[in-house]
Amino acid sequence: MRPFWLQQALDQEQDTLCPPLSADIRCDVCIVGGGYTGLWTALMIKEQAPQLEVVLIEADICGAGASGRNGGCALSWSAKYFTLERLFGAAEAVRLVRESERSIAAIGDYCAANGIYCDYRMDGTLYTASNAAQLGGTDAVIAALARQGINSFERLALEQVQQRAGSARHLEGWFSPAAATVQPGRLVRGLRRVALQRGVRIYEGTAMTSLEHGAPVQVRTAHATVRADRVVLGINAWMARAFQQFERSVAIVSSDMVITEPCPELLDKIGLDTGISVLDSRIFVHYYHNTSDGRLMLGKGGNTFAYGGRMLPVFDQPSPYQPLLCQTLNDFFPALAEVPIAASWNGPSDRSVTGLPFFGRLDGQGNVFYGFGYSGSGVGPCHMGGQILSSLALGLDNPWTRSGLVKGPLGQFPPEPIRYLGSLLVRDAIRRKERAEDRGMRPRRLDVRLARYAAAAGKADKG
The missing domain is CATH 1.20.5 (Single alpha-helices involved in coiled-coils or other helix-helix interfaces)
Structure with missing residues (x-):
C-alpha cells in the first residue's frame, strides 16, 4: 500500500503505463527523478523548447517520493525572509519572496489550464502561536516584510484566529492569502500525465545506477544507458546517497502525518470549511488543513533522523509517531476525538543547513545540473526549482541562473556520527x-x- 495521498490518486487514475527502460537511447535532456522538481523541469523545458527530446527516468513511479506524500501545503518564502536576506542580500530576498508567491498562484493556473484536478485551493495560510511562549514569534519577520513592501500578512483578532483555525488552542495569528493547499498525489500524477502529453518520454521502475561525465553524459541504469547532451538530477533526499560529495549537505529527517476518515459536518461545525493551512510557531511545526472530501490532515516534522543519509525502511511504513500525532489532533480538536484515523505515513525530508534548497552544476560540469534541499517545504518552491533547472539546462542567462541559489550548498553539517x-x-x-x-x-x-x-x-x- 502506498502513502495515503498517492494511493488515493492511483485508485482514481486511468493513465498510460510507463514501463522500465530496456534499451539504450539518446536524447537532448535526461531528467533523473519523477517528483515535482523533475516534472516541472521537464514541462518548462518543453514549453520553451518543444523540439528537444526530453527523457525522464524514475526509480519507482512518479510521485513515490516526497511529492506524493507531503502535507499538501503550498507556502511562500515570506517566513524565510531573514535567511534569504542574510544569504543573498535584500534585493534578491525581496525578489525570491515575490517569486515564491507567484509560483503558488502559477501552480493553480497551470492545473486549471491542463485539467489537473488536485483539490487546489488558494485559501491562504494562518501562522499562529499555540502556547504563550510562542506569542510574538512572527512579529519581527512581518515587520521586515512590511519595510520591504512585500508583506501579505495581517494580524487577526483572537476570535477570528480561533474561528479560522477551528481550535481554541491558538492564542494569536497572522493570515496571508498567498498560500494554497493541494492533494499532493493528484498533483504529481497530473503533472506526469501532462508531461506525457507534451512528448516527454517517461520510464518508471528505472533507477540510475551511475553517471559518467562527458559529451554526451551517460546515465546508466540496470538494463540500458541514456546518452544525453544535458542531465538534470531531481532526486532530492536520495542525492546524499547517490553522490558522496553531498553526504554532509543535508540531513535526512522524517515528516509524519495522520489523516482522519471523512467528517465534513464536524469540520464545518468547528469552522474548518475552507482550504486554509494552519501552522504554529514551534521549531518543528504542527501543520494541518482539511480536504475537499471532509478529512483533516495533521502533521509534524523533525521526528526520525537517518544516520549517514540512509533511506530507512520506516520511511515507507505507517508513522511510528501516530500516537503522538493523534494526541495532538485531539488536543487541538476535542470535537474530533471519536473520528477514526484513516491512515498515517511519513517520508524522508532533505533538510539543508540553511533551510533552503540549493542548485548547481555537478562536479563543475556545464551539462549536469542538480537541485535539492527543500527542507520539508517543496510544494510551492519546486515550481521555482523547475524554473531554475530548466533555465540551466537551456543555457539561459536570467535572474534564476544568476541567483545565489545556484551556488551549490551553502554550508555543511558535521560528519557522522x-x-x-x-x-x-x-x-x-x-x-x-x-x-x-x-x-x-x-x-x-x-x-x-x-x-x-x-x-x-x-x-x-x-x-
Whole structure:
C-alpha cells in the first residue's frame, strides 16, 4: 500500500503505463527523478523548447517520493525572509519572496489550464502561536516584510484566529492569502500525465545506477544507458546517497502525518470549511488543513533522523509517531476525538543547513545540473526549482541562473556520527522545551540553548 495521498490518486487514475527502460537511447535532456522538481523541469523545458527530446527516468513511479506524500501545503518564502536576506542580500530576498508567491498562484493556473484536478485551493495560510511562549514569534519577520513592501500578512483578532483555525488552542495569528493547499498525489500524477502529453518520454521502475561525465553524459541504469547532451538530477533526499560529495549537505529527517476518515459536518461545525493551512510557531511545526472530501490532515516534522543519509525502511511504513500525532489532533480538536484515523505515513525530508534548497552544476560540469534541499517545504518552491533547472539546462542567462541559489550548498553539517548524535540531542531538547512551554512552565536553560542550534540550521523557518 502506498502513502495515503498517492494511493488515493492511483485508485482514481486511468493513465498510460510507463514501463522500465530496456534499451539504450539518446536524447537532448535526461531528467533523473519523477517528483515535482523533475516534472516541472521537464514541462518548462518543453514549453520553451518543444523540439528537444526530453527523457525522464524514475526509480519507482512518479510521485513515490516526497511529492506524493507531503502535507499538501503550498507556502511562500515570506517566513524565510531573514535567511534569504542574510544569504543573498535584500534585493534578491525581496525578489525570491515575490517569486515564491507567484509560483503558488502559477501552480493553480497551470492545473486549471491542463485539467489537473488536485483539490487546489488558494485559501491562504494562518501562522499562529499555540502556547504563550510562542506569542510574538512572527512579529519581527512581518515587520521586515512590511519595510520591504512585500508583506501579505495581517494580524487577526483572537476570535477570528480561533474561528479560522477551528481550535481554541491558538492564542494569536497572522493570515496571508498567498498560500494554497493541494492533494499532493493528484498533483504529481497530473503533472506526469501532462508531461506525457507534451512528448516527454517517461520510464518508471528505472533507477540510475551511475553517471559518467562527458559529451554526451551517460546515465546508466540496470538494463540500458541514456546518452544525453544535458542531465538534470531531481532526486532530492536520495542525492546524499547517490553522490558522496553531498553526504554532509543535508540531513535526512522524517515528516509524519495522520489523516482522519471523512467528517465534513464536524469540520464545518468547528469552522474548518475552507482550504486554509494552519501552522504554529514551534521549531518543528504542527501543520494541518482539511480536504475537499471532509478529512483533516495533521502533521509534524523533525521526528526520525537517518544516520549517514540512509533511506530507512520506516520511511515507507505507517508513522511510528501516530500516537503522538493523534494526541495532538485531539488536543487541538476535542470535537474530533471519536473520528477514526484513516491512515498515517511519513517520508524522508532533505533538510539543508540553511533551510533552503540549493542548485548547481555537478562536479563543475556545464551539462549536469542538480537541485535539492527543500527542507520539508517543496510544494510551492519546486515550481521555482523547475524554473531554475530548466533555465540551466537551456543555457539561459536570467535572474534564476544568476541567483545565489545556484551556488551549490551553502554550508555543511558535521560528519557522522556527530551529525546523527547531535541531531537526536537537539531534537529531544526541543521536545522537552516545547512540552514545558505547552504546560506553561519555564524550560531548562540547557534545552533552550540546544534548541537554538536547530534555529541556526534554518529549521525555525515556517513551512
